[in-house]
Amino acid sequence: xxxxxxxxxxxxxxxxxxxxxxxxxxxxxxxxxxxxxxxxxxxxxxxxxxxxxxxxxxxxxxxxxxxxxxxxxxxxxxxxxxxxxxxxxxxxxxxxxxxxxxxxxxxxxxxxxxxxxxxxxxxxxxxxxxxxxxxxxxxxxxxxxxxxxxxxxxxxxxxxxxxxxxxxxxxxxxxxxxxxxxxxxxxxxxxxxxxxxxxxxxxxxxxxxxxxxxxxxxxxxxxxxxxxxxxxxxxxxxxxxxxxxxxxxxxxxxxxxxxxxxxxxxxxxxxxxxxxxxxxxxxxxxxxxxxxxxxxxxxxxxxxxxxxxxxxxxxxxxxxxxxxxxxxxxxxxxxxxxxxxxxx
Amino acid sequence: xxxxxxxxxxxxxxxxxxxxxxxxxxxxxxxxxxxxxxxxxxxxxxxxxxxxxxxxxxxxxxxxxxxxxxxxxxxxxxxxxxxxxxxxxxxxxxxxxxxxxxxxxxxxxxxxxxxxxxxxxxxxxxxxxxxxxxxxxxxxxxxxxxxxxxxxxxxxxxxxxxxxxxxxxxxxxxxxxxxxxxxxxxxxxxxxxxxxxxxxxxxxxxxxxxxxxxxxxxxxxxxxxxxxxxxxxxxxxxxxxxxxxxxxxxxxxxxxxxxxxxxxxxxxxxxxxxxxxxxxxxxxxxxxxxxxxxxxxxxxxxxxxxxxxxxxxxxxxxxxxxxxxxxxxxxxxxxxxxxxxxxxxxxxxxxxxxxxxxxxxxxxxxxxxxxxxxxxxxxxxxxxxxxxxxxxxxxxxxxxxxxxxxxxxxxxxxxxxxxxxxxxxxxxxxxxxxxxxxxxxxxxxxxxxxxxxxxxxxxxxxxxxxxxxxxxxxxxxxxxxxxxxxxxxxxxxxxxxxxxxxxxxxxxxxxxxxxxxxxxxxxx
Numbered sequence: 032x033x034x035x036x037x038x039x040x041x042x043x044x045x046x047x048x049x050x051x052x053x054x055x056x057x058x059x060x061x062x063x064x065x066x067x068x069x070x071x072x073x074x075x076x077x078x079x080x081x082x083x084x085x086x087x088x089x090x091x092x093x094x095x096x097x098x099x100x101x102x103x104x105x106x107x108x109x110x111x112x113x114x115x116x117x118x119x120x121x122x123x124x125x126x127x128x129x130x131x132x133x134x135x136x137x138x139x140x141x142x143x144x145x146x147x148x149x150x151x152x153x154x155x156x157x158x159x160x161x162x163x164x165x166x167x168x169x170x171x172x173x174x175x176x177x178x179x180x181x182x183x184x185x186x187x188x189x190x191x192x193x194x195x196x197x198x199x200x201x202x203x204x205x206x207x208x209x210x211x212x213x214x215x216x217x218x219x220x221x222x223x224x225x226x227x228x229x230x231x232x233x234x235x236x237x238x239x240x241x242x243x244x245x246x247x248x249x250x251x252x253x254x255x256x257x258x259x260x261x262x263x264x265x266x267x268x269x270x271x272x273x274x275x276x277x278x279x280x281x282x283x284x285x286x287x288x289x290x291x292x293x294x295x296x297x298x299x300x301x302x303x304x305x306x307x308x309x310x311x312x313x314x315x316x317x318x319x320x321x322x323x324x325x326x327x328x329x330x331x332x333x334x335x336x337x338x339x340x341x342x343x344x345x346x347x348x349x350x351x352x353x354x355x356x357x358x359x360x361x362x363x364x365x366x367x368x369x370x371x372x373x374x375x
Numbered sequence: 376x377x378x379x380x381x382x383x384x385x386x387x388x389x390x391x392x393x394x395x396x397x398x399x400x401x402x403x404x405x406x407x408x409x410x411x412x413x414x415x416x417x418x419x420x421x422x423x424x425x426x427x428x429x430x431x432x433x434x435x436x437x438x439x440x441x442x443x444x445x446x447x448x449x450x451x452x453x454x455x456x457x458x459x460x461x462x463x464x465x466x467x468x469x470x471x472x473x474x475x476x477x478x479x480x481x482x483x484x485x486x487x488x489x490x491x492x493x494x495x496x497x498x499x500x501x502x503x504x505x506x507x508x509x510x511x512x513x514x515x516x517x518x519x520x521x522x523x524x525x526x527x528x529x530x531x532x533x534x535x536x537x538x539x540x541x542x543x544x545x546x547x548x549x550x551x552x553x554x555x556x557x558x559x560x561x562x563x564x565x566x567x568x569x570x571x572x573x574x575x576x577x578x579x580x581x582x583x584x585x586x587x588x589x590x591x592x593x594x595x596x597x598x599x600x601x602x603x604x605x606x607x608x609x610x611x612x613x614x615x616x617x618x619x620x621x622x623x624x625x626x627x628x629x630x631x632x633x634x635x636x637x638x639x640x641x642x643x644x645x646x647x648x649x650x651x652x653x654x655x656x657x658x659x660x661x662x663x664x665x666x667x668x669x670x671x672x673x674x675x676x677x678x679x680x681x682x683x684x685x686x687x688x689x690x691x692x693x694x695x696x697x698x699x700x701x702x703x704x705x706x707x708x709x710x711x712x713x714x715x716x717x718x719x720x721x722x723x724x725x726x727x728x729x730x731x732x733x734x735x736x737x738x739x740x741x742x743x744x745x746x747x748x749x750x751x752x753x754x755x756x757x758x759x760x761x762x763x764x765x766x767x768x769x770x771x772x773x774x775x776x777x778x779x780x781x782x783x784x785x786x787x788x789x790x791x792x793x794x795x796x797x798x799x800x801x802x803x804x805x806x807x808x809x810x811x812x813x814x815x816x817x818x819x820x821x822x823x824x825x826x827x828x829x830x831x832x833x834x835x836x837x838x839x840x841x842x843x844x845x846x847x848x849x850x851x852x853x854x855x856x857x858x859x860x861x862x863x864x865x866x867x868x869x870x871x872x873x874x875x876x877x878x879x880x881x882x883x884x885x886x887x888x889x890x891x892x893x894x895x896x897x898x899x
Contacts, residue, residue, distance in 0.1 A: 239753040244739070244746040251732035258692055258722070258730055259744040260712035319734050319780070 071315035071325065075332050082339030089342045092218075098338050099331070100220030103212060104129075104284035105308075106330050107229050108301055111277035113309040114270040116321045117237060118249040120169055120176040122271060124161070125278040125305060127184040127191075130297030132158045132282030134191055137200045137292040147206050155279045161187070162275020166268035188297045200292040212287040225284050226327070229277065234323040246270065247320065303351075307358035308333065314361055333357055381444055383408040383584040384553050389439035389454055391424050393783065395775060397608050398424040399435070404603045404613040408444075408550055409582045411575060413595045413616070415628050416605035417815030418787020419773040422588055425605070426557055428454055430469050431462035441465065445551055466552040468542040472561050472813075476534050478527035483509040485526055489541035516540045517577065531678060532567030535559050536574055549582035557588045561812060563841075572598045590815060592621040593844065606630055629817035645669055646703075648835045649689070649804045654698035656688025657681065660859035661698070666804070666835040671826065673846040674839045675875055676856035676882065682839045683725060685856070686806040689837075690722040691715045702803060716744075719803030719834065723794060725812065731789055733782035737774055738763025740781050741796040762799075770795040771821060787814045794822055798829045805829060805836040811845060823849050843872040857882030 083090035108125055115122040136154035139145045145153070161183060168179045202209065212221055237243035248256040249263050257263045281301075286292050311332065312325030337350045385405040391398045399421040406412045416422045427433040429441070439454035443465050452465055477485055483502075486509045487493075493501040493508065509522035518536060526534060539554065546552050556575075560568045568591075575598060579585055589595055595602065596616065604611040604627045611627065619627075626632050651664035659681035666672050674682040687693035689700050695709040708714045715722075724730060732740050738760045742749060749755045763777030770791045774784050781789055790813060797805065810826065811819040826849065830836050840846050846853055853865045855878045862882040865874055 235753075241747040241750050241754070244742075244754065245744060247735060247739075248732055248743055251734050252730075255730045255732060256744070258712065258724065260716045261744045262713070 067314070067318045068316055071311070071328060071332065075328060075335070078332070078339070079335055082335070082342065086339050086342035089339050094338070096215060096218075096220045098334050100212070100215070100222035101288070102330055102334050103222030103225040104281045104288060105301060105304060105334075106226035106327055107277055107284055108281035109305040109308040109312075109326050109330055110229060110233050110323060111274045111281060112302070112305040113312070113321050113323070113326050114233070114274045114277070115176065115267075116250075116309055116313075117243075117246045118267050118270050119253065120267060120270065122162075122165065122180050122274045123177065123299075123302060124165060124180040124184040124187065125274055125281070126299040126302040127187040127297040128158050128161050128275055128278035129282030129285060129301070130292075130294060131161070131187045131191055132279035133286045133292035133296060134195060134200060134294060136283055136286060137202050137205070138194075140204050141200070141202075144204075147204075147208060150205075151283060154283055155276055158275045158279025158282070159272055160275070162272040162278070163268070165275065166271030169271065170264040170267040184297075184299065191294045191297045195294040197294060199294070202286055202289075202291045205286065205290070208283070208287045209290055212284065225287075229280065230323050230327050233273075233277075237323060242266075250321075303358065304330075304333065304354045307354050307361065311357055311361035314364060329357075329361075381408060382406065382442075383410075383444060383550070384586075385442040386425075386429075387440045387442070389425065389428060390436040391421070391428060391433065391608075392436060396783075398785075399428075399605075400608045402605065402608075402610045404610060406553065406584055406586060407601065408584055409579055410600040411579050411585045411587055411598050412601045412603065413587045413589065413599035414603050414605070415589075415592075415595065415624060417628055417817055418791070418813075419607070419785040420605040420628075420815070421608040422605055423557070423785065424608075426469070426555060426588060428457070429462060429467055429555065431457040431459040443553070446548070466546075467555060468546075468552045469555045469557070470535070470538045470542055470559060472558040476526055476538055478534075479525060481523050481525055482513070482520065482529075482537065483522040485537060486512060486522070486541050486544060490545055512540060512544045516543070517574065530567060531563050532571045535563065535571055539574075539578075543578075543583070549578070550584070553584045553586060554578070555586045555588075558590065558813065559587070560589060560591060560594055568594060569597075590813060590819075591842070592624045592816060595624060596621055604628055625816040628815060648703055649837070650701040650704075651685075651689060652699045652701075654685060654688050654700065655696040655859075656693040656698075657684030658859050659684040659688055659856075662688075662856075662859075662861055664837075664854070664861075666837060668833075668835060669830050670851050671830055671836045671838060671849055673850035673853040674837060674856055675841070675843070675846055675853060675879060677879065678841075680856040680882075681859035682856050683808050684859070686722060686808055686837060686839060687724075689715075689804070690720055690806055692722065692724075719801075720806065721797040721800060721802040721804070722806040723797055723808060723810070725808040725839075730793055731781050734780055736763070736778045736780055737767065737772070737784070737792055738777040740792055741766050741777075741799070743796075745800070766792065766795045766799060769799075770825070771818065787818060790814055791818055791822070795825070798825050801829065801833050803834040805834065807836065808839045809842075810838055810840065810849075811842070819845070843875050846870070846875060847872055855879055855882050 088094060108129055111125045112122055132154040135157050136150040139153045140147060140150040165180050165183055168174045169176045212225065214221055216224070237246065245256070245261045245266055248259070248261055249266060253263055282296065285296060308329035309321055309326050311329035312327070313319065313321045315325035315328055316322055317325070333353060337353055340349055341347070382405045387403045389399055389402045402421065402425065414422055414425070424433060428435045428439070434456070435454035437455040440451060441454060442449060442451045445466055450465065452461065477488070483506050487505055493504045495501045506522050513520060513522060516536070518533065518540065520529065520533070526537065529537065539556070543552060543554060560571060563571065572594060575585060575587070587595070587599060596619070599616045601613065601615050602624070603613040606628065645668040647665050648668050649664065649666040651662060654662045658679055662681070662685050664672070664685070674685060676682045684693060688695055691710050691712045691714070700707040702718045702720065707718060732743060741763045742759050746754065746759070749759045760777045766772065767774055767777060772784070772788050772791045772795070774788060781792065784792070794807070794810060805826065807826070811822050814822065823845070826836055838846070838849060847870055850870065851866070853870050853875060854861045855863045855865070855875065863878045865878065
């Protein structure tokens with residue numbers, strides 16, 4: 032136990048603080064807290080090391096680059112899903128928004144012969160508006176986010192299905208986008224140039240600005256945040272808008288990756304892995320808090336796990352099994368850890 | 376005390392660790408039959424943890440045991456594996472501070488929810504039989520009310536007693552159980568406290584063993600037979616109360632003499648910082664108030680008198696129906712918390728959980744919502760943490776570090792963090808609802824001194840408190856509210872507990888509608 036605990040010193044007011052010889056950094060925290068912060072990164076390293084030794088073909092530059100590069104859309108989608116989680120809200124519509132954005136972009140370009148830039152802009156604006164609707168319903172009409180976003184998601188599925196008749200829209204004329212996600216630049220997979228800027232910007236917003244701190248406060252105690260004059264409604268709304276725009280960006284990335292817009296993206300196959308990563312990520316770096324670095328790490332944790340197992344002969348169906356298990360496992364672990372740390 | 380003088384409950388070697396913090400360290404003591412036994416200790420002394428262990432909600436470290444004597448038979452049990460059911464079987468009955476009473480339901484229903492419903496064919500509830508049963512139980516405990524009354528019509532103290540009745544209704548003999556009361560009077564008006572304490576005394580005389588946890592030492596001196604003191608998780612003493620005074624108890628709890636801070640005189644010429652005219656918000660209807668630089672004004676009144684509404688109305692957390700508020704001569708926009716804060720108004724509501732961010736660190740809580748101060752293109756966490764450490768030292772918070780999450784601290788220490796953060800911001804107007812509720816005597820004196828020091832430098836404070844001793848210690852002027860209006864003012868030498876209590880009683884009698892006769896409480 033630290034000395035500060037052994038000798039509580041309620042000082043008389045006005046007396047100066049005693050000279051402090053105990054500037055604590057992260058490294059002097061009780062070991063349990065440090066261990067919690069670094070468990071997932073450590074597991075990640077151990078896992079990769081094990082596969083590197085046991086699965087031949089896993090530890091090659093090509094394979095590593097492919098795994099990293101192909102995760103770009105999912106990383107962006109996962110950060111999108113994470114934003115409302117920071118303020119304690121769910122957004123189940125991110126995958127549907129991604130699918131809608133892809134269809135909207137390809138339609139704008141191929142049917143209305145608009146340039147690529149306009150197509151991207153249209154997709155992002157539509158995504159942002161859907162997010163705005165979600166956010167307005169949740170924060171100003173006080174509806175349950177679960178219900179609203181699930182409803183919106185289902186509506187989008189129907190509209191996209193109706194418009195496309197279920198068939199994939201080929202992404203002719205998407206020009207530069209077509210090659211933007213395949214291959215490498217200077218040995219770095221191009222996918223990195225998609226997700227890294229997104230992750231850095233959102234990390235900065237959440238961890239390094241008062242705005243992000245306010246979002247965290249709302250997530251920790253909405254009523255308290257309101258009493259302290261934090262504009263809880265507006266900020267909650269903003270997370271849904273960010274979630275919508277990023278979801279749209281993930282949709283554009285998916286089009287870039289496959290060269291076409293697939294209406295089945297709206298069905299939400301990618302929703303669970305995205306949410307799973309956000310929850311698993313909340314167990315790393317800032318235990319108990321949703322954070323971008325943890326989320327990105329979690330995506331690659333799962334991706335390398337699936338990849339390594341498939342090198343060892345696992346079937347493709349193991350992938351959803353791992354996604355589901357990760358989600359439940361991450362939530363269980365963080366709940367058990369917290370029980371030990373927090374007074375009940 | 377017609378019970379044999381044997382032990383009703385013995386506790387052996389109870390320890391508990393929360394991560395690196397040792398909340399309880401090898402605590403042993405015993406309770407005698409038919410006695411009111413007060414469990415005393417500061418914040419973080421381990422009282423709450425011990426209670427939770429006895430309730431089977433928190434697991435003790437292996438080795439802790441209890442022994443009970445039930446019906447002349449001695450029963451022993453380990454505490455590391457105790458479940459809530461097991462605790463009940465050992466005869467522990469708990470009534471907590473936040474009484475889980477359902478105000479919309481009748482007394483009968485509230486009692487049945489703690490026991491069972493009498494059921495007929497197809498699972499129908501047999502109401503007549505149920506009411507009869509409830510009436511019998513109420514009578515047994517000396518509560519003279521109709522069981523069909525909805526609970527919200529009961530005065531607060533009667534609700535607490537109802538919770539006690541509910542906990543004890545199923546026992547055949549008073550010696551079967553140990554009644555554990557966790558801060559039962561914390562939210563009660565002063566007048567009701569005396570009534571509740573006399574009810575407890577009557578229960579004890581019938582042979583009921585009672586373990587009483589309370590921060591209000593005057594009540595302990597009034598009610599307790601025996602006391603046990605915990606400090607820093609360790610057992611300090613168990614002994615009969617004897618002739619000990621509140622000051623003696625305070626010294627035992629803190630481990631050093633506790634200074635009493637007297638009121639400071641304020642020059643009547645000091646400039647007016649806070650000017651309130653005709654404020655109507657929530658339960659407050661037309662309140663005028665002038666508070667001068669350096670002044671601490673107390674607002675007292677029974678629950679519902681509008682005392683808390685005045686604070687919320689000034690701060691903007693409640694919409695204003697009418698009236699104006701001026702801070703240092705300029706008008707304050709109504710119903711807008713951010714403006715109020717930017718003008719230096721700080722508010723601490725009665726329920727601290729309303730303003731704390733549990734999962735976030737002490738440092739973050741201290742800087743919230745003004746984290747902008749630490750923003751230099753990035754958040755300067757070093758500076759934020761340093762401010763958190765300063766707060767921890769200045770207010771004697773027991774926390775392993777400024778990085779510890781707020782909810783890893785004990786309740787009283789969480790409160791010190793939140794009060795400390797408000798005071799450290801050097802507010803122009805400090806609005807505090809129950810500044811020391813649930814805080815130990817040592818911290819209480821500290822918080823009082825800090826409030827006084829804060830207003831002596833800058834600004835003023837308005838304090839709502841149901842603890843009259845606190846009001847006398849702290850306030851330069853006391854305003855008594857009833858029915859949403861200020862009815863009297865006391866200043867300087869006039870401020871005594873007796874005078875305040877008398878004015879409150881008069882005020883409330885004139886302002887409140889009469890209660891139905893069936894609810895009139897008998898004082899035993």
